Amino acid sequence: MPAITYELIKQDPATGARAGIIHTPHGSFPTPIFMPVGTQASVKGVSPEELHDMGAGIILSNTYHLFLRPGSDLVREAGGLHKFMNWDGAILTDSGGFQVFSLGDLRKITEEGVTFRSHIDGSKKFLSPEVSMKVQMDLGSDIVMAFDECIPYPADYDYAKASTARTTRWAQRCKEVMTSPHQGLFGIVQGGMYKDLRTRSVNELVEMDFPGYAVGGLSVGEPKELMYEMLDHTVEQLPKDKPRYLMGVGTPDCLVEGVMHGIDMFDCVFPTRVARNGTAMTWNGRLVMKNAEFTSDFRPLEEGCDCYACRNFSRAYIRHLVRANEIFGLRLLSLHNLRFLQRFMHEMRQSIIEERFGEFRRNFLDNYNYGAK
Ligand code: GUN
Ligand code: ZN
Numbered sequence: 001m002p003a004i005t006y007e008l009i010k011q012d013p014a015t016g017a018r019a020g021i022i023h024t025p026h027g028s029f030p031t032p033i034f035m036p037v038g039t040q041a042s043v044k045g046v047s048p049e050e051l052h053d054m055g056a057g058i059i060l061s062n063t064y065h066l067f068l069r070p071g072s073d074l075v076r077e078a079g080g081l082h083k084f085m086n087w088d089g090a091i092l093t094d095s096g097g098f099q100v101f102s103l104g105d106l107r108k109i110t111e112e113g114v115t116f117r118s119h120i121d122g123s124k125k126f127l128s129p130e131v132s133m134k135v136q137m138d139l140g141s142d143i144v145m146a147f148d149e150c151i152p153y154p155a156d157y158d159y160a161k162a163s164t165a166r167t168t169r170w171a172q173r174c175k176e177v178m179t180s181p182h183q184g185l186f187g188i189v190q191g192g193m194y195k196d197l198r199t200r201s202v203n204e205l206v207e208m209d210f211p212g213y214a215v216g217g218l219s220v221g222e223p224k225e226l227m228y229e230m231l232d233h234t235v236e237q238l239p240k241d242k243p244r245y246l247m248g249v250g251t252p253d254c255l256v257e258g259v260m261h262g263i264d265m266f267d268c269v270f271p272t273r274v275a276r277n278g279t280a281m282t283w284n285g286r287l288v289m290k291n292a293e294f295t296s297d298f299r300p301l302e303e304g305c306d307c308y309a310c311r312n313f314s315r316a317y318i319r320h321l322v323r324a325n326e327i328f329g330l331r332l333l334s335l336h337n338l339r340f341l342q343r344f345m346h347e348m349r350q351s352i353i354e355e356r357f358g359e360f361r362r363n364f365l366d367n368y369n370y371g372a373k
Pocket of ligand 2 (some may be wrong): 337
């Protein structure tokens with residue numbers, strides 16, 4: 001039995017949106033799903049118990065950060081990442097590809113891998129398909145991501161072509177060394193904003209037969225319409241019996257469009273990052289809690305939300321905490337935003353199962369205010 005399997009429960013005939021279940025060695029979770037991000041083996045300000053209670057089945061962590069600090073030997077010595085951070089749900093680890101490439105001039109790419117300077121102490125480091133797989137095996141994550149290059153936007157055709165071909169060769173090298181039977185390695189489709197390169201990337205990865213596929217290299221600054229076009233073009237060529245993961249995407253509008261195009265998994269720092277900025281996510285859009293309109297607003301952040309913040313505290317109190325720079329205020333907003341996205345994904349899944357996803361989407365678009373309110 002492979003470590004990671006996908007079970008299709010229902011597919012919306014009109015769009016391709018799908019409801020399913022992903023099975024992992026650390027439990028099964030319903031899809032579509034949003035994965036909270038715990039870059040440094042911690043979802044900022046939120047305990048594993050709180051993540052469990054809000055219904056999170058899987059979280060994401062990062063090879064790049066844990067490789068630099070505390071080092072994967074230490075995590076292995078602790079008994080793996082699940083034990084080290086006391087989280088017994090599923091974990092997906094990103095490969096470091098994206099973080100290293102975000103370093104800009106501080107790195108050098110060769111066929112062998114990437115040399116870069118640590119953002120922590122400036123020391124010289126090296127990541128490659130083999131190193132990334134070793135680190136992710138030490139971490140013991142359930143889902144391991146292939147080491148890739150996330151092509152910047154814009155990129156010219158020749159660069160995108162050469163980079164995508166290298167990402168494919170790197171995926172092959174990842175596959176050869178990722179030998180753990182308890183972990184599933186996902187391939188990452190690249191290809192920039194070029195349809196023929198996306199097609200080639202899909203074909204070459206599918207030929208290698210991974211237990212799941214991610215769509216990478218999107219939400220990198222391109223217009224949303226272009227992102228949806230690339231997504232549509234890519235997803236329709238992916239196998240139907242494997243999970244599909246859209247990397248780095250997590251605003252409500254992109255989640256709905258991603259699901260419509262047949263994506264099952266998402267991750268993004270957005271909900272926790274904006275929480276730490278004092279922003280609450282709601283079905284109608286964002287609330288900037290510093291705003292004067294909440295001064296004596298004694299309603300919860302969102303009527304009907306069952307999160308710890310909404311069950312116990314008012315907008316006025318949370319506004320006060322945010323203005324006074326109290327950590328607790330930011331923690332309450334993180335708990336709310338993460339629970340909001342769990343409910344959001346759950347509602348979307350129910351609508352697929354009950355054959356009313358189109359209606360869900362129309363309702364969402366009618367009520368959602370894109371900017372900060
Ligand atoms: N996170 C967001 N986009 C990407 C990508 O293209 N590759 C990887 N590895 N991680 C990502
Ligand atoms: Zn809430």
